[in-house]
Amino acid sequence: QVQLVESGGGVVQPGRSLRLSCAASGFNFNTYVMHWVRQAPGEGLEWVAVISYDGGEKHYGDSVRGRFSISRDNSKNTVYLQMDGLRPEDTAVYFCARDRCFGCRSFDWWGQGTLVTVSS
């Protein structure tokens, strides 16, 4: 059974950093592209970042490029999202999601999400 479990969320002051983790199980993690998607309270979905199966290719959404960094450790079946220079508008539930197949760019499995609140 595929499982994605996010952790690392919490309350953080503006300008500070936070690292989210997503632990994967139930599939061959090192053959799948992984994404982060977020959802501000009461709002729609916003794609954040993607990392290729080997970590060699990464892309970011416009609002986080230069501040957030995605990485993975295939030996630990975990994908990370390093968030620096956090802003109040980064407040959201952050989901990790698995790409349905190589190059598909759609998400067939999602974690339950972890809430990040940026507030002084």
Place this chain on the structure above:
Amino acid sequence: DIQLTQSPSFLSASVGDRVTITCRASQGISTYLAWYQQKPGKAPKLLIYVASTLQSGVPSRFSGSGSGTQFTLTISSLQPEDFATYYCQQLNSYPLTFGGGTKVEIK
């Protein structure tokens, strides 16, 4: 970036109704579009990818169509468990983008 505009943003319908949601892309994206369903407090669920292919396990009352810039999601006979918010997402290029969502509520 490719913008996706969904309409309507809200609709009220009854069990058994046929429901259609539209997603318009700011530029042509061939059939590189997916649809998701999200219920309150839950992660989204993939319904359809590449515009018209049903994800495994999704009921056949859901269907998708379209290409280029205009796409539709149709629920042929709305069931109680279908009341949720639906999002389209383009698969064509990074940055990936979502539509603003359509909330389907009980009339």
